Amino acid sequence: MRALLASGVFVIASTLFAACAIIDTDDPRPVAECVVCRFNGDLGCVRVRIDETTPFADYKGQRYYFCCEDCRDAFIAGPEKYLRPAGEGR
Ligand SMILES: [Zn+2]
Known part of the structure; x- marks a missing residue:
């Protein structure tokens, strides 16, 4: 599962930034930053709902x-x- 996910994410992320879940601004749950994605410049995944x-x-x-x-x-x-x-x- 993890290997499949990793290879899939790599392919998708290299073509568009929609690889990660879109943050719904109406969702009341708090949002954090994925420091690993921030470091990697993977801005589509930086915001993480907690x-x-x-x-x-x-x-x-x-x-x-x-x-x-x-x-x-x-x-x-x-x-x-x-x-x-x-x-x-x-
Ligand atoms: Zn991340």
Whole structure:
């Protein structure tokens, strides 16, 4: 399932930004940013609606939410990379 999803998302995301769920602005649930997608410039997936099924990780006392489990796994593997302010270290 995950491999299929990853390859499918890659193909779709490379052609259009509708790979991730569209955020309905009428939905009252809070929205967070997927820091992995923000880092990757995948703007179509950056906004993540928070509910009981949203993947998340706690890091240094802060809770981060992700658009998918793949992004969460990538974050856990190297959180500092994704939390670094844009442009720093270049
Ligand atoms: Zn993501």
